[in-house]
Amino acid sequence: MSAQSTPGPDIPGAAVPRGPRRRGKGRRRKPRAGRRRGIRLVAWTAAGVVLLGGAGAGYLYVKFNGNLTSVDIDRMLGGDRPAGADDGSENILVIGSDSRSGDNRSVGGGTDDGTARSDTAMIVHVHEGHREASVVSIPRDTLVHRPDCVDSQGVDHPAEDGSMFNSAYSVGGAACAVKTVETLSGLRMDHYLEVDFSGFQRLIDDLGGVEITTTQDIHDPDSHLDLEAGTHRLDGEEALALVRTRHGVGDGSDLGRIQLQQAFVKALTEQVGSLGLLGDPTRLYNLADTATKSLTTDSDLGSVNALMSFAADLGGIGASDLTMITLPVHYAPDDPNRVAPEEDEAQRLWTALKADEPIPTTLREGSATGEAGDVITVP
Template identity: 40%
Template sequence: MPDRSTTPSAPRGVARHGRLRRRGPVRMLLALVAGAMAVVLVSGVSVAAIAVRTATSGVQTVSLGNEDEVAGVDISAIQGGANILLVGSDERDDGSQVDAGEVDGIRNDVTILAHLSADHTQLTAVSFPRDLMIDVPECVGEDGQVYPAEDYVQFNTTLGRGGLSCTVKTVEGMTGLAIPYAGKITFDGVIEMSNAIGGVDVCVTRTIRDTDSGIDLAAGTHPLQGAEALAFLRTRHGVGDGSDIARISSQQVFLSSMMRKIISGGTLGDVTTLYKLASAALSNMTLSSTLNSPDTLVRLALALKDIQPAGIVFIQYPVVDDPRDSNRVVESTTDAAALNAALNADEKFTLGDDSAGRGSVADGTAPVATTAPAAPEATSTPSDATSGSAAPADPAATAAPTTTLPSTITGQSAAEATCSVGSSR
């Protein structure tokens, strides 16, 4: 999509998708792999198989219209890479545990693309700012209404235009990736998942106080779970400069800490905790029909059962301030092109030395997990990785090259211990 601060980029084709069968949940996705995919993507196969086969029995599904992109195979680790879009919206069910205030429309206020590399050693989680102004493709709404393609539309309105499939279609057009898997998670799911693992330790550099989300934390390290964890993840005015960009990097502090606990803190060896985590995530999700299959979930679990924190990278989609509106952002053409090229080529990459976001800083008191991703025994071609479909691995293939992204692209790996930069309102 064009960067309105520079020059337009070439248009990309997008796949056609079906309509989302509406379900009333969710306001925002706050747990990426840390929640639904924590078990689905990083647990041991036996526990994952039992958990997902039970937990998915009542999960609602939605057709993305591209089921032919996912081939059915025997139960084994998915071969090649995969792309999964996880979103949350302003919808929520009656009887929810969460009082999220007045709902104004249906929005995807948090959208995260999870890209699994073809050799299964790197998982990249790309967060898209809600205030990003983009060009959207034609979409069909849940009521059958056709929304024509339109320029200069706020990103978080795509869910309301045509459901989950419209958000998928939009991100496909922005990145050039095929995204056959997608899901939404509820507020209640975030609460239950944080409870299931006994909370997440979060470092705060100075007081976080936000009357909107209800969070009030003094400087220091806090074990967050339940409604308090949700309030931390929701806060915008309580971190950094009060922007959505700052909130994204603050959320990455939480998600990284959660992944370290799940992977390195013994969670994967606790069958009871794993089952609770899987049930909490999946019982509060709406999944695409391609992702709802227990076999698919187990294959994804197998693919990432040995992932290490250093192999999980959280990135904010590159943006710059919108010259038309200081409260909005637009795509940074050069940086977005670099990121999308790396994802499409299935390159291994690291972030620059100065990649901290607006809402986080390095925790100088904590040791950094240094375990590097294991060298792969086999890998698939980049085209297999970006399609999300299963493809035979080539035992003779070498590991993908490693590149360093521009320092202007912000984020962190799950191995990095970071702190949220507090502010008060």
């Protein structure tokens, strides 16, 4: 799928000078019209249910294993991939899928056309020692080189330059998304985690909602989000609308939406640890059932045991241990509704992560915000 054929611009189509390249963070005319601790919660709740299950533990273990969907990324991509790190660090590609099929039609909008795109994409780099993580959000409208991909039906899709990033998932699913990220970054993705619209919404409801504070009113008729400035406990529907809203904040671009997503991840991370789930077996069961049904993982994480081990390994990472950044981009000179990587700065980012070093301060301070960086605060 080419950039021109992908429906729906995500960055306002206001006129942009065709002169020197611009970073995607300036003021633009208004348009026309999570998660790390969440992953840890998935495994922890599954483990808690098994521990509380008594004589039914074996049944519950089999049930939750059966809920999980996994993809054998290693087999599908073969050996032509970046080398894995040998310093104890890990890279995880986290995808939010905007499939319009099945249960997702009512929450995703659009038509039930059987297609899906990567609505949200984050590279989570877990540093050596697994006590800190750097998270890089990739705008879905980023123009990239999509490598040759084979879809689930065995159909080969030749490589394409100037392809929308989120079209990689549409073309070849999880494996093509991973291959495109590895081509873009030069980093090997050690794991893959995906959640869809309906699963995200149910998980937030099972958690009892997430509390955030907005510093301004947010009204977006497209995502149906309507919040006054102040503190709110969002249910699943409202949380989904928040992480999908663009037109209600900042300059109306996908870059502003990413800032909301990053703030929501931190709010969720702050609150999960205080839920007291072990004292509420029914709630714990519901969470584990929803979480395991909502996830698609790489085959190495495709069991409750593997998820529990993965969660335990990352258990010390909290909100204050997350460094979050948006991939450095500029508005594409030939298409103001798209962005392209700012090559020099992007290379500095990938080089730092490949060496397991902190993201340079100058990149963090210059990260594109879409003018939405301070809309949400964590209570």
